[in-house]
Amino acid sequence: MNTAATPTLSVKNHRRLAVFGVISLLLFLLLSTCSPRTDQLQQIKATGVLRISTVNSPTTYYIGAAGPLGFEYELAKGFAESLNAGLEVVVASSPAEAIQMAREGRVHFAAAGLAITPEREKTMRFSPAMLRVVPQLVYRMGETRPDNLDDLEGTIRVQRGSIGAELLSEAKKKYPDLKWEETDDQETEELLYQVANNQLGYTIANSDIISINQRYYPRLRVAFAASKSQDLAWAFQKSGDNSLFDAANAYLEVFRGVDLPRLRDRYFGHIEQVNYMGAVTLASMVQTRLTRYRKAFEDAAEKHQLDWRLLAAMGYQESHWDEDAVSPTGVKGLMMLTLDTADFLNVRDREDPVQSIFGGARYFRQLLEQLPPEIKEPDRTWMGLAAYNIGIGHVFDARSLTRSLGGNPNHWLDVRNSLPLLTQERWYMQTKHGYARGYETVAYVGNVRTYYDMLSWITNVAPGRGQQPELEQEPPLQTPAGAKKHREDPLHINSPIL
Structure with missing residues (x-):
């Protein structure tokens, strides 16, 4: 009897254990599903890395003699430091690509001097504005100044996906005969360079980058404002996770009242052209x-x-x-x-x-x-x-x-x-x-x-006691063979006569 009963009890115990195990597993999965997931802000703090997309320009990000610089870079670096995180910069080839990186989640947000426009707001959400600029059409001094987009006599070219491209698309409704070119492989600075060198009739750029480049390309002239002023901000992916977006907004609200004026002045407060x-x-x-x-x-x-x-x-x-x-x-x-x-x-x-x-x-x-x-x-x-x-x-x-x-x-x-x-x-x-x-x-x-x-x-003294370089008159700046040619040197500086 006892010998026959033992296996029966063992099978029952195994069945009970199996049922208990299944119930425990179900409870674990249920509790795991119900527990809150780590949000984006917590992930950044855990990894210690905030990743942004930007573009190379004097108003956003560049490597100077003293290291990384730029208005957008310094602003984002300050935000990263407030999160006890390091800043990782991913350089895009255009503002449109910078936005795409943020939209696809390859970076946490785009900081590329981005104007808030209705078209961009369809797919992105924006932080509070940090700068306000005016998109302007530029031409070369000595050429006929156009009064409006219907008065252009040469080629106008803009970056694809730029604010200029959006404005021209909208203007097409008013000026049906308006034609322009969009480029994927030329940045705004190169287009300004071409206008100054009479290689291109016109382009559209923001007032801040135009002012900076006019110091070095004095033949650049603003014809007219291509639109009303535009607010520049950071662009974030639209999602149900608001943690990083809210943290950025809170940081910028505090920064705007204390440090933003100084940062603006550092990069944009001393823009002036070289003259005699x-x-x-x-x-x-x-x-x-x-x-x-x-x-x-x-x-x-x-x-x-x-x-x-x-x-x-x-x-x-x-x-x-x-x-x-x-x-x-x-x-x-x-x-x-x-x-x-x-x-x-x-x-x-x-x-x-x-x-x-x-x-x-x-x-x-x-x-x-x-x-x-x-x-x-x-x-x-x-x-x-x-x-x-x-x-x-x-x-x-x-x-x-x-x-x-x-x-x-x-x-x-x-x-x-x-x-x-x-x-x-x-x-x-x-x-x-x-x-x-x-x-x-x-x-x-x-x-x-x-x-x-x-x-x-x-x-009016004798040559210096050290080595004195022999001076010669520099000819006009020339474009190297293999690069685009231009007619004149917008950077040449003549010695003034007192």
Whole structure:
């Protein structure tokens, strides 16, 4: 009896255990389903990474001599820091692609100088506005100024998916004969460059980027506003998860009241074109400011085998000989040294004019020594100036482009012609260090050379005790072979006559 009963009890127990196991599994699955999922904000805090899409431009994101810069970059970096996260930047080829990345969830949001438009609001949701700009149609000085879109006599080209493309599509209803071109492989800066060089009749861009580029392309002129003002904001994916969107809105609301005005001023508050008035101002400041620092310039130049007037010209271009100057990117002092550069040079106080001058002279000498020995004077000095402004890596990139385009990488004139190409994707994608505002560097070197000529004339002394580069008249800027040609040089800076 007992022997026969034992298996029967064992089977029953196994059945009970199986039923209990199934019930437990069902309860576990039910509880797991009911428990809240980790939202987007929690995921970012857990991984420590906030990922954004943007575009290369002076108003959004770019790599400067001191590292990553740009209005959108700094704003997003501040938000990431508020979440105790690092910022990962994904560079898109156009604003439309930046939006697409956010819409598809490849990035957390798009920060690319995006205007809030009814068309974009169909698929995206936007943060509070951070900037307000006016889309404008530009043409070249000397050409007939159009009064409206029905008055265009040449080709108008815009980026595909840009605010300009949207505005032209809407304007087509009013002007049925309106025709335009849309491009996938040209950025706004390249289109502005083409208009300034008489390669293109017109384009449409936002007022902020136009103002910045007018400093370097003085023949750019605004014909008229293509629409009313537009608000720029971050673009987020539409979803049921509001955690990140709400956190961004809360951050921006606080930031707008405290820090946003300063950030705006840093990037957009000092937009002005280079003109001959700067030369007149220099002549005056030779008497009012240079006299205080001349001995320091002379001593530093002698120590590092430089011409003191060239060093002084650099100081004037950097700060107008203002020992308390602070640049839009946070560099300080008379010679505008970054914090990292100052630490490397053992400059304890960047606002001490003597330390700044000696630090700047030492840094310039080190840059000159990093250049290949086959670069001879005066090209060596001009490339050293370019490196002081944009970073030695970008100068090497421009030399590589020059070589690939059939130019001489040891000649400043050829490298100078290649530097503006670093703003164009088709060229900077071929380089090691990527996007750079090379047209600024062309203007920088031209300005320093102009001021150097003037200081040599004003001081009317023998050549400096250090090495003096031989000066020559630069011909107009030329587009390298293989790149687009243009008729004139919008960046050429002539020496003023006082």
